[in-house]
Amino acid sequence: MVETDLILDAVGEPNRRLLLELLHQHRESTVSELVDASGLNQPQVSKHLKVLASASLVSVRADGRKRHYQLDGRGLRAAHDWFASFEDVWQARFDALDELVSTPPESEDHPKHPRSPDD
Amino acid sequence: MVETDLILDAVGEPNRRLLLELLHQHRESTVSELVDASGLNQPQVSKHLKVLASASLVSVRADGRKRHYQLDGRGLRAAHDWFASFEDVWQARFDALDELVSTPPESEDHPKHPRSPDD
DNA sequence: CGCTTGTATTCCTCTGAAGGAATATATAGG
DNA sequence: CCTATATATTCCTTCAGAGGAATACAAGCG
Secondary structure, eight states, rough: OOOHHHHHHSSSSSHHHHHHHHHSSSOOOOOHHHHHOOOOOOHHHHHHHHHHTTTEEEEEEEEETTEEEEOOOHHHHHHHHHHHHTHHHHHHOOHHHHHHHHHHTOOOOOTTSOOOOOO | OOHHHHHHHSSSHHHHHHHHHHHHHHEEEEEEHHHHHHHOOHHHHHHHHHHHHTTTTTTEOOOOOEEEEEOHHHHHHHHHHHHHHTTTHHHOHHHHHHHHHHSEEEOOOOOOOSSSOOO
């Protein structure tokens, strides 16, 4: 279950965003590698990763005593979709103006729907 | 100036997300309308709107003593773009598997991956 | 002018959550 | 076993920031 609230809350923290970006660069990282790359202490990294994992933003693969973390598309996509639902806001040409101008049966690009099929 | 950190920090708060969604439903709302619709107290609404505005997520139009708030595409789009930069994560089909199978039935579009070809 | 309405701001309190240190747990190796 | 390494967890402290109440500011109205 991908809960948008959990996800956006988790992303709303700078160090967690840093971890996400580090995980994006390297396809997969252990906790130690993230500690090294982030400059954070090991416990903070583990704790942040726990939050990210419970939000479906990262997943773990156990390997001996190492844990390999990688990004989880489910949470990332859910967040992306949440913002995508606002797409009409920045794609909105002036609809009121359209009506005032009273032009048109030929408007092919009318942003009434959330997404265009050929996106 | 659209600062991603400001934006994602601002969105990382449930009541601010509520305000964004309310503003999305009605194209434009006054503070009073948002107070009424959200159930929050007027000062909290004003304060949250201030945070949202400083993150380019909403904009204001003054009209007498009323302030009409509406969504600002700049901030919303910047957040959308930030998550879009992770698109390869959830669109990544198993490239290594592709090579192993060596029988692509229909090669539509292959996402670029940062890995070396002779992996 | 007061008076009222709409909004912003200030002050205060208090909770939640981030950070640090120490410790617990697990696993590999001698 | 004992030790070292990798990670997780617990406990504690601290602090940013969310919420509430009161107030300030601004603008319409009688």
